[in-house]
Amino acid sequence: MDVRVLVADDEEDIRALVCLAVAKAGCTVTDAVADGSTALATARTELPDFVVLDVSMPGATGLEVCTALRADPATAGIRILLLSAGASLDDVARGLAAGADAYLAKPFGVAALVHQVRALTARQPA
Incomplete structure (x- = not known):
């Protein structure tokens, strides 16, 4: 099953790096956005994995978006x-308390990000 991924980062170069890592992990980037409000709205309409x-x-900060996604039964x-x-x-x-499944500190290497994406998406039901 294809895992659909939403990427949200306000730095264009980091967004591009994350999109590359997501693709290397075998997933599909459905959207890449630059702010938290757009990320939340997109997640609610697109329902990525x-x-x-x-x-x-x-x-909106990533913590605010995370908390909002966890509070909504649909997301x-x-x-x-x-x-x-x-x-x-x-x-x-704070990140894990907001409901994140994992937390990766910047700067990070592409290999570390690919590993995290693979580890988290391996739980995707077949």
Whole structure:
């Protein structure tokens, strides 16, 4: 089954890198957006299988988007990977408390991101 992925990051180069890693992991990027408000609206209408969210975005933060997705029964089951320059244990704890399935600190390597995407999408029901 093809895993559909929404990518949200306000930095164009990071969005491109994430899209590359998602493709390398064997998934399909359905949308790549630059702000949290668009990410939330897109997730609610497109219902992707997986969302990669930057924590610091305009419109709504990745944490806010994550919390909103988890609170909505229609989107609660979407797997979520948060990306952030904040790498402290508190940052990671906040991300996981917001409902993220995983948290990856920036800067990250493409191989690490591919591994995370594969690990999270392996739970996709056949």
